[in-house]
Structure formats: C-alpha cells, structure tokens
Amino acid sequence: MKQETRQEEIIRVAAKLFKEKGYSAVTMRDLATAMNIKAASLYNHINSKQDILESIIISIAEKFTVGMTSVLASNATCIEKLKEIIALHVEISSQNIYGMAALNHDWMHLESQLNHYKKLRSDYENDFKTILIEGVNSGEIIDIKPDVMMFSILTTLRSLYLWIPKKEDVNLKELTNNLNEILIKGVVK
Amino acid sequence: MKQETRQEEIIRVAAKLFKEKGYSAVTMRDLATAMNIKAASLYNHINSKQDILESIIISIAEKFTVGMTSVLASNATCIEKLKEIIALHVEISSQNIYGMAALNHDWMHLESQLNHYKKLRSDYENDFKTILIEGVNSGEIIDIKPDVMMFSILTTLRSLYLWIPKKEDVNLKELTNNLNEILIKGVVK
DNA sequence: GTCTATACACTGATAGAC
DNA sequence: GTCTATCAGTGTATAGAC
16 A cells, blocks of 8 residues: 555545535635644645645546446446446445545536546446447337436436445445346336 | 515525535625626625525425425325325426525535434435335335435435436426336335 | 745625615 | 625635744
C-alpha cells in the first residue's frame, strides 16, 4: 500500500465533506479545520477548490468508462453483461463512497472539465442502452422501453454509495447477488 | 386554478434554480435576476432564503406522508400497496419536478425544520419496509433482505424527477405501468 | 509545510426613498 | 412593491515570515 500524500489526503477529506454538505457549502476553511491546519496551508498542496472537485469526479468517471469498455469487449450474453455492470458499480461505489456523492450531485459545479465529464457520462449511458436494446432484440429481456429499464437499474446503481456505508455488516458479495436477483429479475423475459 | 401569489412564484422559481445548482450555490441575487427584480425586493415577500427551502421541502415531504397513510389504511395486498406507492411517487414527482431535487439533495441545509424532515423521512421508510416484510411473510414476495429491496425500489422512485422532465412525450400512465412491471417483477415470488 | 495578515469580491439581509 | 445604498460577515486565494 503506497503511502498517502498530503494532496491525496486533502482530496479524500474533501470528498467526505462534499458528501455531507455538497461542494458549494463546504468552505476551504471547513476543509482546513478537518485537516487540522489553516486554510492558507491547503494551497501549498492544491491549486484551487475547483481542482479538488475535478480530481474526485473525473477519476471516478474514468473508472466507469474503463469498466464499461471491458464489459463491451466480452462475448457474454446481455444478462451476463448486466451482471458485470452491477458488479462494476458495487466495486467502484464501495471503494469511493464519498467521491460518488460528488460524482452524482456536484458535477454541475465543474468548470473546465464539465464537458469532459458530460461526454463520459453520456457515452456510458449510450453503451448501457445499447446492451439493453440488444437484449430486447435477442429475446433475452422484456420488450419495454429501454430508457425506462436503464433509468430504473442505473439510478439504483448510482445510489449505492448512499446505502453501502449505512450497513457496516453488509457483505458486498451478498449485496451484489441480491441486486442481481432484484434488478435482473425485473427485466428478464 | 387559483392565481399564483408573488410569494408562490418566488418559491417556484427558487425550486427550479435549486434543482440546477443546489441550494447553497443559488444566491438571492440569482433568484432576483430570475424574477426580474432586485434582491432586496424579494424580502417584501419572503423572510429568508432558508424559509424558501423549508417551504419547498416540507410541503412535498408531507404529501408523501399523507399518501403513505392512505396506502397503509387500505386492505390491499402487499403487491397492490407497492403499486399504489409507485403511483404516489409518479404523481408527486411529476407535479414537483423541481422541488423533488431540493427534497433529495438539499434537506441537509434545513435548519429549524431539519429534525421534522428527518422524522417524516424515517417514518416513511419504516412504513415502506413494514409493507415489504409483510409481503415476505405472506409469501407474496421473494425472501431477500427487505433493506435491499426497499433501497432498490425507493432510489428508483426518488430519482423519477431527474427523468420525467427529460422525456416530454412521456406518458405518465405508461411510465407507471412500466415501473410496475420492472420494479414489482423484481421482487414478486 | 504551516503560519499570520490581508486582499477584495460576494453573501444574506436591512433601512428608507419613491 | 420595487428601488438604491449599504452593512457585517464570509468566500477563495495570495504574499511573505518562520
């Protein structure tokens, strides 16, 4: 395990505060207090508050993109691909429970990276929808609007970060299995 | 249709801005600009920014509470109750697409009404979970953790506001039917 | 690497004229 | 009911000492 740099520590603590109050409501003084230093000292490690937000959001968004690329590359069935996507969300969410909040709710406060983020997200959704449409065409899943199916599954997966930390005893494998059952069962033919 | 008061107009416009940027990032000057007046003039109609947030969140939260009370009072089966809850969310969300964003993401910025909101929410979730547990006990729905089932269904329903406005052609009846199929099918035995 | 001191734009909100 | 003028407090960020 590589030693955490001071910069990484700041970003980690910031993500936690952003989850609690949102990016706009967290001040550099709040962040400094949580780090037990003064606000001015933060700037020895980071360039701006905006840079912190970018680090958090873009790094996670790119993990999803990489994961989806891997899912698309496989020769699995539609249902198997959906299961892989569920596992991808459980894994990334459980390892980034604070950052996921910023990804979901503070992306609109991105400045220079806003369009980059939007493209990553829309590409991801398009890939997801394509998988569902193929599943409908091959008869694997039910023939209702792919938009509604994607919305239903994806909003559940995107909200995992809200729920995983509440249950400290939650077994991630069991959670994944339960989600597989509930979410897949809802769309399988 | 009753004529909208100036106060109601301010609250409506504020909710729209809160959805776009979040409570903390919206300034009274932003709100005034959107109303085509100056910030100081807002205070002739409202007491504070905080009061606006309270109006938006508490009024919607109480609609859910009233709806749940009605669902609980019926003699319907667990599945029928779930369908009523889905219909409740579709109705409230479609009529409060802006306010739902504040309810979901800005409740932590409530001050005097924070505990009131938290109690309404936790009561609602407990009632929801009770319905699911009864369904498991009666054999109507599958026997997996009620927490996971509730989480999955409720996060989808709570995110409806994000999705309804995107599809201007969406037929709410059809949406409700699709959600009934996907969400119920996922938990039915 | 952290501090104190500070710049200076912006925040919610009020007073009082019209 | 809206305006201008203004206040006290807080926001991000920088300069320079240690």
